[in-house]
Every structure is written in C-alpha cells, then in structure tokens.
Amino acid sequence: MSCLIFSTFDFIFLQMTKNLLLLLSLYTCVLFSQETPSELAELAQAEMKSASSTMNFVANVNTQNYDMVYQRLELTVDPAVYFVSGNVTSHFVAKQAMSTITLDLAHQLTVGSVMKGNTSLAFTQANNELVVTLAQPIVAGTLDSIAVSYAGVPPSGQQAFATGTHSGTPVLWTLSEPYGARDWWPCKQDLNDKIEAIDVYLTTPSQYVAVSNGVEQSQVVNGLTKTTHFEHNYPIPAYLVAIAVTNYQIFTQTAGTAPNQFPVVNYIYPESYNSAVTSLAQTLPIMDLFETLFETYPFSDEKYGHAQFGWGGGMEHTTVSFMGNFSRGLIAHELAHQWFGNKITCGTWKDIWLNEGFATYLSGLVIENLDGAPNFVSWKNSLINNITSQLGGYVYLQDSDLTNVNRIFSSRLSYNKGAMVLHMLRWKLGDTAFFQALRNYLADPNLAFDYAVTTDLQYHLETVSGQNLTEFFSDWLYNQGYPTYTVTAQNMGNLEMQVQLFQTQSHPSVSFFEMPVPIRFIGVNAEQFDVVLQHTENGQLFTVAVPFGVADIQFDPQRHLISKNNTATLGLPFEAIDALIELYPNPTKDLLSIDLPASISFEKMEIYSTLGQQVGVSTSPSFSIAALSEGIYQVRITTSAGVFHKKVIKK
Template sequence: MKNFYILLLLSYVSGILAQSSEMETKNIAHAEMKSASALINLAVNPNTLNYDITYHKLEFTVDPAVYFITGKVTTTYTALANINTITFDLANELLVSSVKKNGVSLSFIRNTNNELIITLPSTQTTGTSNTLEIMYSGAPPVNGFNAFTIQTRGNGSKTLYTLSEPFGARDWWPCKQDLNDKVNSIDVYITAPSQYISVSNGIEPASPVINGANKTTHFHHGYPIPAYLICMAVTDYTVYNQQAGLNTAASPYYPIINYIYPENYNTTLQTQLAETPQILNLYETLVGPYPFRNEKYGHAQFGWGGGMEHTTVSFMVGFGRSLIAHEMAHQWFGDKITCGTWKDIWLNEGITEYMSGMVVEKFDGNPSFTSWKSSKINSVTSQANGNLYLTDAQSTDVNRIFSSRLTYNKGAMVTNMIRLKMGDTNFFQALKNYLNDPALAYGYAITPQFQAHLEAVSGLSFTEFFNDWVYNQGYPTYTVMAQNWGAGQAKITINQTQSDPSVSYFEMPVPVQLMGSNGQTFDALLDNTTNGQEFIVSVPFSVTGVLFDPNKNIISKNNTSTLGTDTFELAKAIEIYPNPVSNELHIQMPSDITVLKITILNDLGQKVLGSKALDFTVSSLSSGVHFAQIETSEGTYYKKFIKK
C-alpha cells in the first residue's frame, strides 16, 4: 500500500510538472507570435535582392533615458547583378545625414516604402564589392513592433533593448531584411552613459573605452547572422559569469555571460542559472558542439513576455528551465540553421521544443518525460486535424505559424516519432549530420533537406512518414489485441482508424508492452503498416496483460488494448459468414453480449458502412479484405472477411 501511494504521488507530481511545462510552451509560442504578429505580412523587399552583404560595422549611440538613436553603419557588400543604385531598408522616421564611399559623399533619396536608395558613382558590376558608410539619427517608430524599446522598471531604472524578429531591424538601423541573406560577420560599437552596461552578439575583444560621461563597448561576432538576430540592450545590468564545456581537448571551457537586472540577482536566480551549463553540455553530447563556441553563450534580461534567441545571447524575461532550454536549443535549430521559409517553421520550433523535452528526460527521468510527452499528445489531439508543414495561406497567418498545438507540440512529437522509427544512434547522428552539412550550416534549410539527412543515415524511406505526419493531418486511434499463442509465444493484432481523411493509414512502429503475473514485462516495437496486421512474438512468460505505447511515443488518442482468456473465448465465439461474401453478411454473437455498434472498415481502416444490426448488405463494397469492428459491452473485436 505504501508503494501504491508513492506511485500515486509521483504520478501526481509528474502531471503537475507536465502541465507547468505545457503552460510555458504556450507562453513561449505566444511571445514569439507577438514578436512577429505586426510584421509577418511584410513581403521581402525585391529591391534588396541584387546584392549580398558580407560585413557590417554598426556604431550606435544611445541613452536608456532618451528614446533616440544616432548611428553609423558601414556595410561591405557584393553585387549580384550590374547595379547603379543600392537600396537599404530603413524606417522613414530615421533621418539620414550622409552616405559616403571612400570618404566621398553619395546622393540618396528616401521614399514612402521605408527605403533608402543610394546612387552609386558608377555602375557596379556583378561579383564586385563595395563599402558604404551611412550616418543617421532619430526616434525609431512607435508602431507596436517593439523593435526598439525603452522601459522603466519597477525600481525606476531605465532599460533599452531591441527585438527585431522577423522584420523589425529597419526600425533602428539601415539594413537588408531579407531572411535569406546572412551577414558573414559584424562588429557592434555601443556608446551609452558610463553607468550602464551594454550587450550585443559575440565577444568583447577589448575592455570598454571611457570617454567623459560615456562608455563605448565593442562586440565582434564572426559567424553568419541575419539582420533580425542582431541585438542591443543597455541598462544597469549585474554581470554573472559561468562556463560550459568539459575542460577536455574535445570540449574546452567557453564562457556563459548573464546580464541580470540587479534587483533580480539573488540565490534563487543563481540556482536557476546553475542548470545553464548542464543543459549546454547535454545538447553538445546529443547534437554536437555549441555552434558559437569561439565566442560565448549567455542571457540578457529584457521586458518582453518570453524569450528571443539572439545569436550568442538569448534575451529573457525570466529563467525557468523550459525557457532556458528552449531558447538555448535555438542556437542550433534556428540560429545555426534557420528555417528557409515560414512553411518550414517546425524545423525551428518543433525540434527546439523536443530538445527541451530531452532536458526533462535526462534530468528528471523517464516518468517525467512520459508525462511531458503525454501533455504534448493531449494538446495535439485536442482537435482532429492540423498539418505541420504550412500551406501558402497559413504561412502568412501569424497565429498558425506560432501555433503551440501544431508548430511546437506536434513538431516536438513528430521529432520524437522520428527518433522512435530510427533508433537513438541513427537519430542523433542524423541531427549532427544535418547541423554540419556545409550547404546548410550557418545558413537555411527546408523540410526536404532535413528529411534527406534522416534517410541517408537510416537507409529508410521517410516519404510515407512525412506525407502522413508532416504534410497531412490528424492522428490514429489504435485497438491492440493480444493472446498467448502456444509455448513461449504471443499473438498481437493491431487495428487503426484515423481522425482525418487526409491520411489513409498511419504506417508506424507501434510500441506494445506485454506483462506477466510475476511483474515481468516484455517490450515489442511492431512495424504496423496495414489494418488487422498480426504479429507473433517470442515471450519468456505467460502473458497476463498488454499496454499500448506505455511511454507515450506516438501521437494517438482513445486507444484500447485487451487480453484475457474470457476475451479470447468471446472472440472465438463471434462468427461472421459467409466468408468470402458477395451480398449479405451475417454476424453471430453470444446471446448474453450487448452489441453497441458495428462498423465495416476497408483494409486501410476507413469506415465504409455502419450499423447496430447484425446483418449487412455489402454488395456495394469493393472487392478485397475488409474488417467488421464490433463494439460490445465486453470490448471491441475485429473480424476479417473477404468481399468477392
């Protein structure tokens, strides 16, 4: 009895933790949705597609007490066509005072499309490079985008931060907002009143320089980065240093730098942050080295309600483990490799959410991980439909792009099912190969490229799997029946129905656990490809119980699993005739059994007829294998028949 209450308590605690984790996922999704909501419908500017930026030197002068920015942006670019002008994205509210090339002023114009159009002194030919210097200043637009924000905290301290995802960078500096162009490297110089600490991407090559009442802090980031991940924050931070790595030749230490509001810096926060290096080390073990090891990882507190995975420094509203794990995982899936289109957003968010689930698995153990997966499954199956890969129409709907149910939770569980299908060794090797693919690393990827890496490592075809789980909709409901089948064997029969007609059958490895009377268990992973499929497995004990998917590895709902002498005696007592049948099908049941419903299914598990009657006219059915799904007061049974 004592053990029962302990198990009950553990189950209760795991459930509470799963609910908490699910709420954090919704909060993360909501925050990321809000950061993109006002911007998502902005098209890529076609006037910026004729050049490739290779370098930015960004010099900003700001004061958290004043809503204003003064900047000088020096940009090196390569022409992708013969050009006489070059266009940058820049909010009209920001005033450009000069544009120069090699110290010589160039003419420029502004238009109503938030563009800066610069006339070059001569035609720049394809493949040649130029460097331009743009001086500007002004109050960034206040438009709900939150790209440039000044806030007053509860203690009166001023905070300045930026949040540019996906098209907000132009609100505070002249840039190219094309999501398909990553800048090879950047240098950021932030000049602010000397009492403040400034934050940006990368490392500080030297100590800040004091000049009167101001201080200039230099950051260098030497990895490709899109405009929306370039960031700045300035306030009276307390700096809390940590380190990650294993102090080995293969895993040397590298810095973790946390920028914390001083009023929040306490032992509780330090305890929360203590897991940061542990999670980094875990991720490195699972999917390979932290992508920006030569620089840093870190966090900076800001006032937005969630987090933002700026490269090398995640901006965070708080430090719950789920948020730390999610934003950190984005450094691999989102920052190192970015989804190539909004249709592929699950490559950023779904895989990242699953990475945070593996933190639960490794740190808290399998019962907690099972509860975590169960909460994801419950979310996904709360509705009968929903595709993972977005349609054209969905790719401009911010609510759908950042759907916690589909993009995050279904994406995470589809990733889990890929792991189930491949096995751990192949799964993690495929993730490593994907992240290290020279054609994708520090660039962009789309779903077929991810699929190709899964297939290359496993030798399996994922075409049907992706058709069912990524491109189409719904989930299966399983009925599993097992019985002892001679000495040392059991027979397991699997049937399936689907919640959405877009999928005819979910071909999946199905986990089944058989149990014996003395506490023995036997786990089988059955490759289920057709309805009514039977498996004979060797079991070293007499089977007394059966569980479907005990560790919650498959998206499914309302599953049943049955075993027992009485059950199988009843199954034998149910007769279906004639078989094969041409016109009239008859089902004979024991008189003491109540029939609730009978459904005729085709060989794909799709309903073709239904009734409570025991007699059917089946002349309209197509020829081939069918099943009678018989729901009774004693359980559900399946009988196979052939339609001539």
C-alpha cells in the first residue's frame, strides 16, 4: 500500500477520524511537493499509514482449515449512500475434516442467509466471524461452496469502505490493506491463502462507472441500475480485491511489447481528465523500464490501470491501482507493486519490506534510468538521511510490532531502509547478479502468484551470486542501526596511498557492518580514481596504488551505503611527514627518541648497521642504544602513515 501527497512517496490513512484532521494540518507544508529527491526528507514523516493501534493484525486461526479457490462477489452499492448489500459465493477445498466453515466478516454487516444450492445453512455471527454449519461434514480434499447474502453499514474504523464527493459528485471506493476486507464482504483475509480467481458484479445507479480487478466483461442496464461484470483469473489475496464507483471518464493507453501488449485503462474524474491524461503518459516508459529490468507485466493478458479515489496517495490493487494523484513517483510505486506485492506477496506482515521496500526502490530506479545518476544519488541521500534520523529500528518486524499498523507501514524502515537494503545488495553483488536473482525470484514457481518471505529472496540472491548473505541479512534486516565510518589516508610515496577504515555502530545489536566501502581519490588536477575496500574488521589497513598525486579523498560519493556522520581525512604528503619526523638527541650516547606529528601513530623502529645487519628493535618510541659501538646507523621507523628511514649517530 502506498501513499503520496503530490510526491514520490506514499501513505494511506486507514482511519478518517479527528486524527486525520490533525495529520493533515501537520502535513500542509508538503501538499504541493514534487517528486524531486530533495523533498523526500520532508515527506518521510508523512508516509506513515494511520489506523487504530489497537487493531489485531494476526490472521484468524479459525480460517486456516481450508483453501479458498474461487469467489463471486455480487454487490449492490450507491456512491451517494454509505451502505453495501450483496451475495458472495465462495468455493473452497477442505484441508482437513470440516463440519463448519469460518469466514471473516464484520459484525456490523448482517447476514440474511447462507445457502448451499437450494439448501439453507445454519450460521452464527460473532467477533467479526461468520461461522457456517455445512450441509454435511466433509473430508480433506473435498471441494465445497456456500453463498452468503448480507447487507449493512460497513464499520468505518479502518476506512476500508469509503464514500465521498469530488466536485459535488458522489464517489465510493474500498481500501482493505491490511485487514479491512472483512468490513465490506465475507472473505478469508490472511497472508497464507490466495483466491485463485474472482468474478465481481457491481450493481450501481446507471449513471455511474464501476471499477474492479481484472477485465470488464459486460454492462447490463436494468432500468435505473447497471450491473458491471469484472473477471480476474489470477491468485489474489483478499486485501487486494477492490471496487470503486463514480462518474469516471475513461482514458485507455496501450502498453507492453507484442505479443504481450495490453490495455492500460484509466478511470479519471471528469474535472481532472485533461491534466491526468498528460501525467499518465509517464506510465508507458515506466512500464517499459520495469519490463526490461524484470519481466513482462505479470497480468498482461488482462489489463493495468488507475482509478482516481479520495485519498491523497495510492493503493496497488491488482490490475488497477487507486490513485490520489498522478505524479510520476506515485505511478512508479504502485506499478512496481504489481510485481512486488501483487504477483509475489509478502508471506507475513513481518516481511512487509518485500512489498514496500521493493516498490520504493523501483521508484528510485525510475529516477536513475530516466533522470540520470546525479538525481539518483540525491534520491538515495534523502532516503539515507531519513533512515539515520533515528539510531535503531528493525526492517524485519518483531512479534510485538504486529499490532501496530504505524510500525508495520513505517516509512523510515519498511519503505526507505528496505529500499536502501536492496540497493546495498545490488552494490554488494553487482548489477548482473542482482537483477538476475530478482528475475529468478519472480519466476520461481513456488513463489509466483503466491507468497514469499525474506529467506526466499535471500536464497535467490545467494544462488546467483555465490555469496553467503547470512551476515548481511542479520546486520541490515534482522538487527538495527547503521555504521559511522572514519577514513584516514596517507601518501606513502611512489603513488601509493595507505587507507585505514574504522567504524562505530549506532545500535548495539550489530557489532560490525561488513561491507564493500567505496572511496574516491581526487587528484591535484581534479582527476578521480574510485576504489572499493572490503571492510571486514575495524582499523583495517589498505594500500592503494593511485595513478596521480592525491589532493583529497571522499567517502561513498555515490551514496551506496546507509551511514551517517562519516569523516574522510587526507594526511600530509609522505615527504612532508618525513620532514616532520625527528630522532633526538642526534648524535646520542644512550637514549634515542622519536618525535612524530600528532596525527601519526608509532608502531616500531628497527636499527641497522651500515652493513645492513639489524642491531636493535623497539616497539617504544624511546630506546637505549648505549650498547652499540660508535658510528652511523640506519633507523627504519614504521608508523600508521608508512615506513620512514632516518640516520642516527652514536657517539
């Protein structure tokens, strides 16, 4: 689920209460934000989804004994009236012996009857459940069906079913993520089972246009009402089933490459039509990019599309994203979900980053590919600033997080950090392995049009790259925080630089972030030379050959790493350091000491005769040479800035 107030990012308010008015007043400053990366930091606080913190985000254990294979929704709605009535037929396969079946349904919706063919079935309603006694007990593997007739005023707490107006015209829409589907139709809402196919029949006043998932099959006018039939033949979780109704004006585009061309059907408010048509031209190059990077649009034999609705952001309903505006960032984010979130859906809410991190990162790939590398760097920098605005926080959720919708849909963690974790995986593995692994992930027959968890993604990344990513996933997903890097570089002469890397961690859950660290050397004539240092331990020393004299260094100029408050210091040139190192007293009869610049640390000194024989060694900067014969000796001094050679006279 995604939301954006005229910007690249997304938040969906699931509860329109007094809190909504407060939030809107807080976010007035971003109402006219564009998709430029510089505004992502301002938008980060506005991405949170808002809903009751007391909601229970745990799947109903009483619905786990069957697989839902097909549902037919026959609904009657009027966008001018907050009410729904309908008949929903469910076909299911028993996973074990069953004498009753439980569906999720809000108790505010009153069931009039439950039928099996012409047979009326007994049922009870309580605790947002509909429990139906089957006509006869069934055994595992049995295909059965029931039809539920119901009506009522849907509960408004989650705003899963909503009405409003635009330019004075009524509009109705649904938005069920994460667990709001039960508020308007009897279903099974979890992240374990997808409905294999659905038919949706929407009966509305005849002046309106109806929208749902899949392909419109027919419109039948019957006096003052019209019934529109949509058919969707792909597995779909309950939260992605959606309807919308108002006086839409339709604009159709053609996307894809033959033989996989398909319509993009856009349902637009008439007053927004001209501007929307201009903005929606952006859909086609974004679709082309995603198909080039990954695979053909997953629902290409049906449709893609957009339907305007009453929120400021968007929601990625399968084959038709509901849109509060048509900014490029929002178009990209919701379209990205058709692969990451709809074709493959996160298997638990702990894994929500597999939906939202991917959709956020793909909106960044649009910037990279259509706007160029500098804009992509700015976009990443904005994400990093938001991620590091707090010291901790998991990407992969904890059990205690699952009752808090604000935490599940945290913009900082599930969206932004999830996106940057993907970028760091790309940086670590390289483009070829990274994108091939994602294509394999999408094509995996055990995951495609089904559910995935984080370890499924890890498996494909490891299989293609040959790398063990256990530590990476532990550091960046299952634990918390980020590193701060301290980089010091010294010129060792002969066009060699010695670089030392230290890091500190923002949170104690990670003792060390093992990452490839990018460093850029800048020459006296503005030359650039980039290296990648495999940082595996603190204080690690690297010797780097640079093809020019170095005037400056930069840490991670392309912003590949989540980090903060990094420093990169270039020490004095080797010759200047050499001039500052002194042996004293010189000549000396006994004690010999070394004076070093404050930025240089002493390691050891070795004393050699004129014949090259080592006659003394010390790990202390002061050393007695009283036992040596008079004469001239060579002193080899090893420091953090390199090795230096001096002469000393023993008298």
